[in-house]
Amino acid sequence: MSTHLPDGAKAVAIDILIHGPRSRAQLAKDLGSSAPTLTRLVKPLLAAGVLVETDAVHTPGRGRSSVPLDVVPDAWRFVGVKLTSESVYAVTTNLRAEVLDSETIPAPSLEVSAVVTAVAGIVERLRGRAGRELDAVGVTVGGLVEDGKTVADSPFLHWAQVPFRRLLAAEMAPPVFLANDVVGLTRAQQWFGHGRSSRDFALLTVGAGVGYGLVMDDRVVPTTVSPVSHLAIDPHGPLCPWGHRGCMSSYVTSPAMTAAVAQAHRRAVTYDEVLDLAGGGDAAARRVVDEAAHALGRAVSAITSLTGVERIILSGEGIRLVDVGRAALHAGRLEYPGARASGVDPVVVRPMDFLEWARGAAVVAIQGVFPQR
């Protein structure tokens, strides 16, 4: 299911994919086009099997019943792969980015050719289990990705200037798309998550690191060059590995938090333990969690001040932090309120497990096949 389609037609398919099935008349209104234009654009999409007419809807009022158009999500198969230095996470999805299958393997050596082989292998196994050809494959890595082609710098994999897309494309049949991992998550939110209704939003992820993605005017803004991990919170705060006092990563990353609690209790603890201890009333863990959540709140406040986004999505594998530290998060947000008097709370929380990263990679594949604009 991969076809060449006129330009505006893809925009119709994308809009249905993101904002749900609708009649031609409604689509014309939403896209600001005329009814004839929609008839024309929809025709090849129906012929290609990208869209189908579903059962006509008889509105209670009068008039001819409308025929909603919908995508056929299961006519498509995408695979998303997220690389970390420890594991390779992969998922198979349909066009709605719904996860149909998944596989996780330990990372091979970090040598480029070994990683390429491992990715090709996991993709081939998922393709076999899907029982049909894949429409596209998306791969995401932590680090700086240039032009969707080259891993310019990845501190996690210790790679620099690796033409990863070309190397992957040589090993597999479907088209391959490459992106930064946070960009993938951001795109997933933009099309299939809380960003659907907003042209502007920010994504802040909490976990082993602090991730930040920004979408303005429906476009992903490249911000990875200057990450939010080292945003200054308190010049008298704890130290991060880079020697900064009180930057974001000195407060809210899981290594920072577990290390702080471990030091207090003279024993090793896991991240979940830290949150459980804090929930159970342990004073040291409570303090660490509250300071982290407070710092997160301050970051949220800074983001709204500097970007003016109307929505901020909090997520990441360590997202339970915002449940346990809810009050401190709120206090951090309100410490410097500025003049904000908006009615709705712009912050939403998106739960997450590690496969969500791979799903983000699958969305990179989907958006590769359906490029926006």
Place this chain on the structure above:
Amino acid sequence: MSTHLPDGAKAVAIDILIHGPRSRAQLAKDLGSSAPTLTRLVKPLLAAGVLVETDAVHTPGRGRSSVPLDVVPDAWRFVGVKLTSESVYAVTTNLRAEVLDSETIPAPSLEVSAVVTAVAGIVERLRGRAGRELDAVGVTVGGLVEDGKTVADSPFLHWAQVPFRRLLAAEMAPPVFLANDVVGLTRAQQWFGHGRSSRDFALLTVGAGVGYGLVMDDRVVPTTVSPVSHLAIDPHGPLCPWGHRGCMSSYVTSPAMTAAVAQAHRRAVTYDEVLDLAGGGDAAARRVVDEAAHALGRAVSAITSLTGVERIILSGEGIRLVDVGRAALHAGRLEYPGARASGVDPVVVRPMDFLEWARGAAVVAIQGVFPQR
């Protein structure tokens, strides 16, 4: 000189206005169109007198000499008016936003009708001295402006929900455009200042308050709802009038700085005095200036982290701060360097006097007549 022109044609005029005179062939390349399109678009512009052909340029190579096209800046007259609670600043400019005339009067009472009359009066006097009709008038105020029509909330003028554009339009012949004052400055930088070469940049102004403007993807992002004035710098810093400790406005506004030095020396001082004292080695003034410049550096760092802009313009009537406190500004920027390793310094300084605000208002008028896209 006000004409109705096809849509793409205005884009050509705007591009010449911003990026200078060029031949049709060059414009075709820059705008991504074909040569025939350019010939067609240029024709009505020449007929309307918006553009003129200047002397043909004989390139040292071979071929027919190219004929540069340029705008006729002095075929246009715009007036920009900036309102403060103390004064009304107004300038007359041509299409290049070059100041040809200016006038400043004390603000009348802050009552709306009195202000409308005062603005109409100053515009009429400038029009008279210009000796011809005005093409448009731009007015800017501090505070929240909605839709370019209504002053929704201005703490300085103590206005709320004033349909200011309509009231002004009733009193004068030329079209009137209304905007926030920092938006006006931002637009002036975008078209005629350091923003010309960048699609994305931020503007940070220093003076009686702290102003912030953001342009992403050639569009001015509305950020005034949540100003940067109260961006958190140090939770142990000085107090601002809103009760925040260590926010931007507690460090870098001229009232904050003069008050701090006045307290140290037990006597009233002006803003310029503070800077002179610091330059002359006065310890207290030096400290206040350095802390302010350091906070400004931290804000610059936060802006690059969170917006990813490639350029930040520092300006405002108190901009001398960055000269006197240059070292501290630099230290503040580098305190939390993140992963930035870009070659060029994104920060540029734009000198400014108070008429610059009125010039920003004139640019609002110019962009009103030549709307972008």
Place this chain on the structure above:
DNA sequence: ACGACATGATTTCGGCATGGAACTATTGCA
């Protein structure tokens, strides 16, 4: 001096997307 050549500007022509007007299709209601 004159023609070959190179390049910019212009004109012609056909393709293509768009949207308005008119028309058909389907439904509920009088």
Place this chain on the structure above:
DNA sequence: TGCAATAGTTCCATGCCGAAATCATGTCGT
């Protein structure tokens, strides 16, 4: 059974664009 209302389609005028051909104007070699 007509009428009103809404959905979808067909037809056509319009406008914008770019490829190719043409014209204009310069340099350079012989």
